[in-house]
Amino acid sequence: MVVPPSGPVSLRSIADLADLLPPRSLVVLNDTRVIPARLIAQKETGGKVEILLLRRTETRREGERDVEIWRALGKASKALRFGIELRVSPTLNARILARAEDDGLLEVALYTNGKTTIEDALSACGRMPLPPYIKRDAVPEDVERYQTVYAKTPGAVAAPTAGLHLSHALLGRLVALRGCEVTTVTLHVGLGTFAPVTAPDLDDHKMHAEWFEVSQTAAK
Numbered sequence: 001m002v003v004p005p006s007g008p009v010s011l012r013s014i015a016d017l018a019d020l021l022p023p024r025s026l027v028v029l030n031d032t033r034v035i036p037a038r039l040i041a042q043k044e045t046g047g048k049v050e051i052l053l054l055r056r057t058e059t060r061r062e063g064e065r066d067v068e069i070w071r072a073l074g075k076a077s078k079a080l081r082f083g084i085e086l087r088v089s090p091t092l093n094a095r096i097l098a099r100a101e102d103d104g105l106l107e108v109a110l111y112t113n114g115k116t117t118i119e120d121a122l123s124a125c126g127r128m129p130l131p132p133y134i135k136r137d138a139v140p141e142d143v144e145r146y147q148t149v150y151a152k153t154p155g156a157v158a159a160p161t162a163g164l165h166l167s168h169a170l171l172g173r174l175v176a177l178r179g180c181e182v183t184t185v186t187l188h189v190g191l192g193t194f195a196p197v198t199a200p201d202l203d204d205h206k207m208h209a210e211w212f213e214v215s216q217t218a219a220k
Contacts, residue, residue, distance in 0.1 A: 014165040018173040024181070027174055028218070030160045031184040033151035036126025036143065041086035041094055049076040049086055051094065051108060052129060054157055054191050055211065062111070068118050069097070071105040073191075080106070089125035091116050103208065105191075129157050131194065155188035155211065187212040 002010045002020060012020065021027070037053040051072050058069040074080050074096065086094040090113070097107040112121050128142040138146075148163040150171075174180040192208035199205040 015170065017170060018177050021174065021178055021180060024179045025174075027171075027180050027182045029148070029150050029166075029182065029184045030163060030187050031148075031150055031152040032156040032160060032186050032188050033154045034128060034146055034156045034159050034189075035154050036122055036128055037157045038127040038129045038138070039088050039092075039094065039122075039125070040127070041088045043076075043084060043086060047077060049074060049080065051075075051086075051088075051106075052157065053108070053126075054105060055155075055188070057107075065111050065114055066118065068110045070108045070110060071100060071103070072108045074106045074108070089121065092118070092121035092125055131158065150184065152184070153186045153188075155186070157191070158189045158193050160187070160189055183218045185212065185214045185218050 002012050035053070039051040039053065041049045041051060043049060051074050054071045054073065056068055056070050060067050060069070080096055082096050082098055084096050086096070088094055088110075092110065092112055095109040095111075097109055099105070100107050110118050110122075112118055116124075128138040128146050130136075130138050130142060130146060146159055148160065149166065149168055150163070151159075171182060175182065188211045190208055190210045192210060195208060197205050
C-alpha cells in the first residue's frame with residue numbers, strides 16, 4: 001500500500017519498491033536470524049514434552065558443564081512438574097526449573113553430554129518454529145527457507161515476515177538505480193509477535209519485551 005503525501009492511495013507489488021522510494025533513501029533492515037527453537041523432549045517415563053525456547057537469559061557453569069537458562073513455553077499431556085529431567089536428543093538434555101515471577105514463562109535449563117556445544121546440539125535436534133498458519137511440520141530446508149536473505153544474527157523465534165519479500169536482486173536495484181544506502185539493526189522477534197490479545201481493554205494488554213541492538217554504524 002502506497003500512501004503519498006497527497007493524492008490517491010494505491011496498491012503496488014513489492015517488486016516496485018525501487019521505483020517508489022525517493023533517491024538516496026536509507027533502507028534499514030532487521031538482520032535477526034530465526035533459531036531452531038522448537039524442541040521435542042521425553043520424560044523419563046516416556047511422555048512427550050514440547051518446548052518452545054523464547055530467549056536465553058543466562059549461561060552458567062555447573063560442575064564440569066555449561067548450562068544455559070532460557071525462558072520458554074512448554075506443553076505436555078500432563079501438567080509439567082518443576083525439577084524433571086528431559087531428554088531432547090542423545091547429546092542434549094533439559095530441566096524444567098520454575099515459572100518466572102516477572103512474565104510467567106517457564107525457566108528451562110539446557111545442557112549437553114559434554115561432547116558438543118549447546119549451540120551445535122540445538123542446531124542438530126531443534127526444529128524451526130513455523131507459524132501456526134503453515135499447516136505442516138518443519139523440514140530441514142526450513143532452516144534456510146524461513147529466513148530473510150540478509151539474516152545474520154541468531155536469536156529470533158519467528159521471522160520478521162515483511163522482510164521475506166525482499167530478494168538480493170531487489171536490494172541491488174535499490175542501491176544501483178536509486179542510490180539507496182542499506183544498513184542493518186537487530187531485533188529478535190519474540191513471543192509478542194504471536195501471543196494473542198486476551199485483555200478486553202487494549203490498555204491492559206501486557207506487551208513482551210524484545211532484545212534489540214543498533215550499532216554505532218547504523219546510528220550514524
